[in-house]
Amino acid sequence: MRSQPTAGLRVALLAIAFVWSSALISAHHSFAAQYDATKPIEMRGTVTKVEWTNPHARVYIDVKDDKGQTANWNFEMASPNILVRNGWKQNTVRVGDQITVKGYLARKGERMAIAGAVADASGKPLFASDPTDIGR
Amino acid sequence: MRHRAARLVLFIMFALVAPASAQIRVPDTPPPQTRAGGSITAKPPTGPVPHKPNGQPDLTGVWLRRAGVANITQLLPQGEKMPFLPETLRRMSTLKSQDDPQLRCLPLATPRSSPYPFRFVETPTHIFILTESVHAFRQVFMDGRTHPPADELQLTWQGHSIGRWEGNTLVVDSVGFNDLTWFDNYGHVHSDKMHLVERFTRTDLGHLAVAMTVDDPGAYSRPFTLRYTAELMPNADLMEYICDNEQDAANIDAPADAAVDAAKLLGR
Numbered sequence: 588m589r590s591q592p593t594a595g596l597r598v599a600l601l602a603i604a605f606v607w608s609s610a611l612i613s614a615h616h617s618f619a620a621q622y623d624a625t626k627p628i629e630m631r632g633t634v635t636k637v638e639w640t641n642p643h644a645r646v647y648i649d650v651k652d653d654k655g656q657t658a659n660w661n662f663e664m665a666s667p668n669i670l671v672r673n674g675w676k677q678n679t680v681r682v683g684d685q686i687t688v689k690g691y692l693a694r695k696g697e698r699m700a701i702a703g704a705v706a707d708a709s710g711k712p713l714f715a716s717d718p719t720d721i722g723r
Numbered sequence: 724m725r726h727r728a729a730r731l732v733l734f735i736m737f738a739l740v741a742p743a744s745a746q747i748r749v750p751d752t753p754p755p756q757t758r759a760g761g762s763i764t765a766k767p768p769t770g771p772v773p774h775k776p777n778g779q780p781d782l783t784g785v786w787l788r789r790a791g792v793a794n795i796t797q798l799l800p801q802g803e804k805m806p807f808l809p810e811t812l813r814r815m816s817t818l819k820s821q822d823d824p825q826l827r828c829l830p831l832a833t834p835r836s837s838p839y840p841f842r843f844v845e846t847p848t849h850i851f852i853l854t855e856s857v858h859a860f861r862q863v864f865m866d867g868r869t870h871p872p873a874d875e876l877q878l879t880w881q882g883h884s885i886g887r888w889e890g891n892t893l894v895v896d897s898v899g900f901n902d903l904t905w906f907d908n909y910g911h912v913h914s915d916k917m918h919l920v921e922r923f924t925r926t927d928l929g930h931l932a933v934a935m936t937v938d939d940p941g942a943y944s945r946p947f948t949l950r951y952t953a954e955l956m957p958n959a960d961l962m963e964y965i966c967d968n969e970q971d972a973a974n975i976d977a978p979a980d981a982a983v984d985a986a987k988l989l990g991r
Binding site: 619620621638640641642643645661663666667668669671672673674693694695696699 | 759760761763820821828838839855962968969971973974975976977979
């Protein structure tokens with residue numbers, strides 16, 4: 588059962604992603620060295636683990652592909668400190684939540700990506716990292 | 724009753740002899756504990772510079788530097804370039820992005836900054852600068868001592884810092900840095916001959932003007948001064964930052980930005 592994001596949510600996520608991708612122009616090398624700005628992704632899946640850790644918080648989600656195969660993805664976000672200062676709580680995203688993530692693929696790590704924006708279970712779009720300074 | 728009077732006399736005596744710098748005021752009511760870290764979008768407060776009872780500016784508070792984290796040249800005067808020595812360019816041309824000490828959660832070394840705030844803690848003999856990034860602190864001796872002689876100076880991540888007040892400006896003079904740290908994410912480096920002078924001037928309640936003069940004859944052909952203004956984060960505390968989940972270094976294999984540019988400047 589995979590519900591699709593609502594139209595309103597899609598618009599909100601696109602708005603965040605637009606601001607985010609505009610900021611990529613001035614991205615520092617640690618972003619470009621690790622992530623591929625030419626490979627944007629949008630995934631929806633079930634949260635299997637949240638790591639509220641430094642230097643980065645991470646959210647792991649099970650994502651089904653077109654053939655129904657499930658794979659676990661590791662999304663890097665900003666640090667808990669930066670997320671909290673941008674309005675997050677530690678339990679904003681929980682195991683079992685269905686979330687939508689927009690971001691960019693890692694160049695090297697397998698099934699790794701950076702999340703620029705996350706839509707939580709309630710559909711509320713949230714800042715997840717700033718590519719001009721991913722808060723390391 | 725007599726005991727109470729004696730305690731009162733003792734209290735007044737203590738209050739009179741307590742050093743002025745220990746008399747930083749505590750608010751009458753605790754601040755609202757809404758979010759421990761404060762908000763990144765909150766505007767710095769406006770108002771006059773607060774002073775300690777001894778007349779010196781009170782620098783306490785949680786300060787955030789926003790500029791020059793990715794590339795320190797953003798803090799140079801417009802049009803000015805970093806005065807690299809040739810050996811500095813050669814060293815920078817070999818740097819890998821994954822070797823950034825901060826990426827590996829090693830300490831920040833001034834003049835580097837991070838997206839995390841810092842806080843001054845003042846005692847009569849020391850000022851401590853607590854940095855949220857990597858949960859570290861700097862120790863500034865305010866007791867009039869000098870730097871150790873060269874053969875006793877240890878080379879460390881944070882260096883040896885002595886401070887003094889020049890009017891309303893706190894001046895921190897530091898030597899004894901190792902040469903392992905970068906100035907920014909870009910990959911500007913320095914040598915262990917770096918002499919750093921920082922000048923902190925609180926210009927109003929919400930702003931702290933900082934000028935950092937780097938004099939490093941081992942890496943740069945002349946001194947240069949980097950300037951930024953830190954903002955006071957209202958209702959903010961420092962947060963814990965223990966780096967126990969570092970996964971980036973193993974997943975990066977790329978030259979540092981500095982390496983690409985240094986190679987061009989060297990004509991390679």
